[in-house]
Amino acid sequence: MLGRRRVFACGIHAAAFVLSAGGLAQPAAAQGKDVVILAAASLKNALDEASAAWAKQTGKSIKISYAASSALAKQIEGGIPADIFISADVPWMDYVAERKLIKPTSRTDYLGNQIVLIAGKDSRIDLKIDKGFNLRGALGNGGRLAMGSVEAVPAGKYGKAALEYLGVWPSVSDRVAQAENVRMALTLVSRGEAPLGIVYKTDAASDPAVRIVGAFPSDSHPAIIYPMALLSTSINPDAQAFVDYLKMPAAKLFFEKQGFTVLK
Numbered sequence: 001m002l003g004r005r006r007v008f009a010c011g012i013h014a015a016a017f018v019l020s021a022g023g024l025a026q027p028a029a030a031q032g033k034d035v036v037i038l039a040a041a042s043l044k045n046a047l048d049e050a051s052a053a054w055a056k057q058t059g060k061s062i063k064i065s066y067a068a069s070s071a072l073a074k075q076i077e078g079g080i081p082a083d084i085f086i087s088a089d090v091p092w093m094d095y096v097a098e099r100k101l102i103k104p105t106s107r108t109d110y111l112g113n114q115i116v117l118i119a120g121k122d123s124r125i126d127l128k129i130d131k132g133f134n135l136r137g138a139l140g141n142g143g144r145l146a147m148g149s150v151e152a153v154p155a156g157k158y159g160k161a162a163l164e165y166l167g168v169w170p171s172v173s174d175r176v177a178q179a180e181n182v183r184m185a186l187t188l189v190s191r192g193e194a195p196l197g198i199v200y201k202t203d204a205a206s207d208p209a210v211r212i213v214g215a216f217p218s219d220s221h222p223a224i225i226y227p228m229a230l231l232s233t234s235i236n237p238d239a240q241a242f243v244d245y246l247k248m249p250a251a252k253l254f255f256e257k258q259g260f261t262v263l264k
Contacts, residue, residue, distance in 0.1 A: 002051065004228065008077050010167060010232055011248050013026075014192045016088060017140050017154065021103055021113075022199075026054070027238070029090045029098065031035070033060075033061060033137035033172055033236070033238075034062065034063045034064075034236075035060065035061070035062045035063070035083050035238050035239050035242050036062075036063050036064075036074065036082040036083050037062065037063070037064045037065070037084045037085075037086065037242075038064075038065050038067075038072040038076065038080070038082050038084070038085045038086070038214070039053070039064055039065070039070045039072075039082065039083065039085075039086040040067075040072070040087055040088035040119075040154070040181075040182075040183060041066045041067055041088075041181040041182055041183040041184075041213065042088055042113070042155065042182050042183065042199075042200045042202055043066070043086060043088075043111075043226070044114065044183065044204070044206075045067050045202075045206045045253075045258055046254045046255045046258040046260060047062070047064060047086070047092040047173065047254075049254040050143055050245075050246060050251045050254040050255070051064060051092040051242075052246060053246050053250070054242055054251070055142070057108075057136065057223070058238075058241075059240050060241075060242075061172075062242065065082075065184075066181075067180075067181055067217075068148065068149070068154075068180060068181040069089060069092040069093075069153070069154050069181070070092055070149075070153060070154075071180075071181070071243070071246060072085060072087070072092075072172035072201040073085075073087070073092040073093075073095045073153075073158075076096050076103065076231065077095075077096065077099060078100050080254045081233060082231055082240035083227055083229070083230060083234040083236050083240055084228065084229070084230055084231065084233070084234070084242070084243065086110065086226060086227070086228045087154070087198075087226060087227050087228075087232060088113075088154040088155065088182075088224075088226055089158075089222075089224070089225065089226075090109075090118070090225050090227055092154070093227040095231070096229075096231075100232060101231060101232050102229040102230065102231055102232055103229065103230045103232055103234070104229075106211075106229050106230040106240075106243065107123060107227060107228070107229040108229070108247075108264050109225050109226070109227050109244070109263050109264065110226050110247075110262070110263060111226035111229040111260045111261065111262060112172065112223070112225060112226070112247065112260065112262075112263055113200045113201060113202055113224040113256060113259070113260055113261070114200065114201040114214065114215055114216070114224065115155060115158050115159055115162060115199070115200055115201070115215075115221065115224065115261075116168070116196055116201050116204055116210065116212045116213070116214065116215045117135075117197070117198055117212070117213040117214050117215075117216070118186070118191070118196065118197050118198075118199055118204050118210045118212055118213060119189065119196050119210065119211060120189060120192055120195070120209065120210060120211070121191070121193060121208065121209055121210060121211050122176065123195065123211070124152055125138050125195065125196065125213060126213070127213050127214060128214065128216040129166070129213075129215070129216055129217070131166050131167055132158070132166065132167050132168060133166065133173050134173065135163070135168045135196070136168070136171040136172050136175065136193070138196060139172065139175055139195055139196060140195060141193065143175070143176055143195040143196070144175055144176065144177040144188075144191075144193075144194045144195075145172055145176050145177065145196050145197065145198065145223070146176075146177045146179060146185040146186075146188035146196070146197035146198070146199075147176055147177070147178060147179065147185050147193035147197065147198045148178070148179055148180075148181055148182045148184075148185050149178045149179065149180065150176065150178060153179070153180070153181055153182060154224075155182035155185070155198065155199060156178065156179075156185075156198055156205075157244045158183070158210065158216075158221045158224060159198035159216075159221075159224065159242065161220070162216040162217075162221040163194035163261070165219075165220040166216075166220060171228060172182070172187050172236045173234055177193075182199050182200060182203055183203065185197050185198070185199055185241070186203045186204070186206075186207055186210065187203070189210050190207050190209040190210050190225065191209075195246050196213070197210075198216075200224075200259075200261040201259045202258045202261055205258055205259045206258065225263070226248070226260075228243065232259050247264055
């Protein structure tokens with residue numbers, strides 16, 4: 001599986017999210033009563049808990065589709081019917097904003113995060129993340145470094161930027177297993193298919209089968225910010241109500257527990 005440079009897998013979904021061609025042609029009508037959220041894969045645990053709590057409190061229904069921010073932005077561009085987009089980086093939110101696909105006044109920088117190097121929980125790999133650290137040597141004979149796609153997935157882009165800053169990217173670029181999203185990179189390490197991986201701190205916290213080897217310096221990559229916005233086609237008043245809920249102290253606890261920094 002890891003003999004190929006790219007590793008592709010199915011996106012992670014919190015609920016069945018099947019869209020017909022007719023639904024794509026009529027996004028507003030397709031939304032119905034459900035609040036439909038498109039969210040970065042790394043948000044799954046915290047956002048699942050927050051949405052379940054809101055649904056229990058209000059009796060409203062939520063559907064969430066998790067994938068790489070890049071894939072979600074392209075789906076929004078293609079007319080997917082949804083209400084809220086939460087991206088794992090600013091550029092992909094900018095991408096949809098430039099195409100007038102979000103309500104500009106609804107946009108907010110909601111969360112912050114960190115990227116970390118992970119290994120399997122029983123791994124004895126011990127590394128200090130610093131300039132020129134021996135990442136290739138730690139991968140061993142033929143071992144791969146699991147990362148999100150370094151050209152599209154935010155966690156992969158942050159990871160590549162950090163490795164370039166630290167001067168080790170040239171030594172490992174041919175040993176990278178690029179995954180469709182950050183949760184799939186996490187899975188490769190969790191299952192023992194890759195000895196090391198770069199994921200968000202919050203992803204590492206969600207999987208007891210991995211441990212954090214070290215955190216990347218915050219100045220080694222662009223700031224990790226998760227913007228949130230309502231889509232321009234959304235007509236569901238419950239969508240704004242859910243966004244407002246996410247900014248309340250009760251909802252913030254779900255994200256802070258997972259390791260996110262709540263910015264708003």
